[in-house]
Amino acid sequence: MKTELAIGVSRLRKSFGGKAALADIDLSVPAGSVFALLGPNGAGKSTLVAILTTLLRADGGTATVGGLDVGRQAAAVRNLLSVTSQASAVDEFLTGRENLTMIGRLHLLGGAKAISRADKLLRDFDLHGAADRKVSTYSGGMVRRLDLAMSLVRRPEVLFLDEPTTGLDPRSRLAVWNAVRGLSKQGVTVFLTTQYLEEADQLADSIAVLNDGRIVAQGTADELKRLVPAGHVEFGFQDPQDFGKALTLIRAERGNAGNNVNKDDEFLTVRVATTDSAAVITSVVASLSAGGCTASSIAIIKPTLDDVFLALTAKQEAKQ
Amino acid sequence: MTAVSLYVAHAGTMVRRELIRTLRTVDSIVISLMVPVGILFAFVWVFGGAIQSGGGYVNYVMPGLLLMCAAFGSSQTAVSVAQDIKSGVVDRFRTMPIAGSTVLAGHVVASTLRNLATSAVLLGCAVLLGFSPQATWGSALAAVALLLAFILAFTWLSTLAGLLLSPEAASGLTSITIFLPYVSSAFVRPETMPSWLQGFAEHQPFTPVTEALRAFLLGGDAGATGWIAVAWCVGLGLAGWVGSAVIFRGRRS
Ligand SMILES: Nc1ncnc2c1ncn2[C@@H]1O[C@H](COP(=O)(O)OP(=O)(O)OP(=O)(O)O)[C@@H](O)[C@H]1O
Numbered sequence A: 001m002k003t004e005l006a007i008g009v010s011r012l013r014k015s016f017g018g019k020a021a022l023a024d025i026d027l028s029v030p031a032g033s034v035f036a037l038l039g040p041n042g043a044g045k046s047t048l049v050a051i052l053t054t055l056l057r058a059d060g061g062t063a064t065v066g067g068l069d070v071g072r073q074a075a076a077v078r079n080l081l082s083v084t085s086q087a088s089a090v091d092e093f094l095t096g097r098e099n100l101t102m103i104g105r106l107h108l109l110g111g112a113k114a115i116s117r118a119d120k121l122l123r124d125f126d127l128h129g130a131a132d133r134k135v136s137t138y139s140g141g142m143v144r145r146l147d148l149a150m151s152l153v154r155r156p157e158v159l160f161l162d163e164p165t166t167g168l169d170p171r172s173r174l175a176v177w178n179a180v181r182g183l184s185k186q187g188v189t190v191f192l193t194t195q196y197l198e199e200a201d202q203l204a205d206s207i208a209v210l211n212d213g214r215i216v217a218q219g220t221a222d223e224l225k226r227l228v229p230a231g232h233v234e235f236g237f238q239d240p241q242d243f244g245k246a247l248t249l250i251r252a253e254r255g256n257a258g259n260n261v262n263k264d265d266e267f268l269t270v271r272v273a274t275t276d277s278a279a280v281i282t283s284v285v286a287s288l289s290a291g292g293c294t295a296s297s298i299a300i301i302k303p304t305l306d307d308v309f310l311a312l313t314a315k316q317e318a319k320q
Numbered sequence B: 001m002t003a004v005s006l007y008v009a010h011a012g013t014m015v016r017r018e019l020i021r022t023l024r025t026v027d028s029i030v031i032s033l034m035v036p037v038g039i040l041f042a043f044v045w046v047f048g049g050a051i052q053s054g055g056g057y058v059n060y061v062m063p064g065l066l067l068m069c070a071a072f073g074s075s076q077t078a079v080s081v082a083q084d085i086k087s088g089v090v091d092r093f094r095t096m097p098i099a100g101s102t103v104l105a106g107h108v109v110a111s112t113l114r115n116l117a118t119s120a121v122l123l124g125c126a127v128l129l130g131f132s133p134q135a136t137w138g139s140a141l142a143a144v145a146l147l148l149a150f151i152l153a154f155t156w157l158s159t160l161a162g163l164l165l166s167p168e169a170a171s172g173l174t175s176i177t178i179f180l181p182y183v184s185s186a187f188v189r190p191e192t193m194p195s196w197l198q199g200f201a202e203h204q205p206f207t208p209v210t211e212a213l214r215a216f217l218l219g220g221d222a223g224a225t226g227w228i229a230v231a232w233c234v235g236l237g238l239a240g241w242v243g244s245a246v247i248f249r250g251r252r253s
């Protein structure tokens, strides 16, 4: 892999009417890699994409794409990038094919080349059946796929995808993932935003979590997963009395690790956070029967990436 | 490729896009022709007896009808520009290595071509119904040039409106262009209007442009009115152009 930076962001700031949408963001994305920016609604993902794709001016800090400053060298930066924004950006009065050939012509491909390129993309994104229909008759997912195809008419050096799979069915989502993997193999740097950790896990070499305009975590998927407890064992009980007694027993049994024990009074469950669920089950069951009560259910709950996401973004909320 | 030829190539693609849109929304062309052609027919057939045919009144009213048609046709640009902004396609163009203003150039050139075509159709209908222009080659050329200037002025103003308004508001605005000619010298002389309207009618752009066009087409002497008409077109056109350029730079959907 090349070592130069495709995207470099340093102390980047942007506010809207006094409210900070981005507060001192630092990021670096090596050329040829896939980078995922995760964050909840309103985190500032689209704002960052708009700045990096020259649509919006930052209030402070610097941002470069391919080593060029997105503010001062915007025209040169536009030569390197393609973007699929969160809001669709297609011409609804044209057909899908006409949209694609128009973009081809704007990239000076020449008539014949623009047409054959459009044809290939229509097939790749499963739009050939609707190719000659006006885009205003397309479904939401079809518009999304066309929008993506339009970003790939010319192979960019850096591709920005703002929530590319939101609203797509599983099959189309896979098609997008495959397209991203294919481009990455060809050396294209991909910067994508998403709300789905699985997507980041599947595609990205590195991930940053953005919450309320700040980067709250950064690393590979595995590094992020290590940031939260590995899993839970959940013990369920029939009546409140058993539940109360069991809670005391489990807390006693866990000793120092007692803060890993959580209860739910409504559903009469006790959760023990652990990385070794077999050991927890063995010892807790033993101490429960010694204490004369039994659990009515035992479940092992594996952490999902969503837990990581929720934990990371909740931490920030708690701080405020 | 030089910067100029690059600009022309990009703008050409934008014009092509607009012309496809025009062909897909033929209804707006039909409407821009319907009102003036309807008025022509009404004068010739309904009032045909009262006003001698082949003569005076069709000749008197035709320049105003041409301008009414051109103004309405040009104002459709406001709707297309507003739709472009709303659909986000302009934002895509802005991230591409093309001058953003080629989008506007595409709208303006397409509008000009569209309006020259509808003007020709209207003129054809009028001739069939007894319109008999008395122009020399020189004054006919002046008439075409003035019409062109008028179309450009209204198209740039509409572009500005399209950048500022939603598609719905923009399409509401277009109907104003149908009514403005009524309070000008297009159909009746302002002297016959109530005095409170006269002042407006005499000083709004339709009146001098209509008068000048009438002089060019029917062999009168435009005199100072011709220059006032040109001044109006250049002034409105420049205001629309500069305004559009400024707003376009700062606009995001
Ligand atoms: N043009 C604007 N004017 C005012 N506020 C804005 C503007 N654009 C974004 N914001 C605000 O900036 C913050 C970040 O918005 P942004 O669209 O970047 O979030 P996001 O991470 O993309 O969210 P989502 O997942 O919902 O797309 C939000 O609080 C939003 O209200």
Ligand SMILES: [Mg+2]
Residues within 6 Å of the ligand: A045, A046, A047, A086, A162
């Ligand atoms: Mg967003």
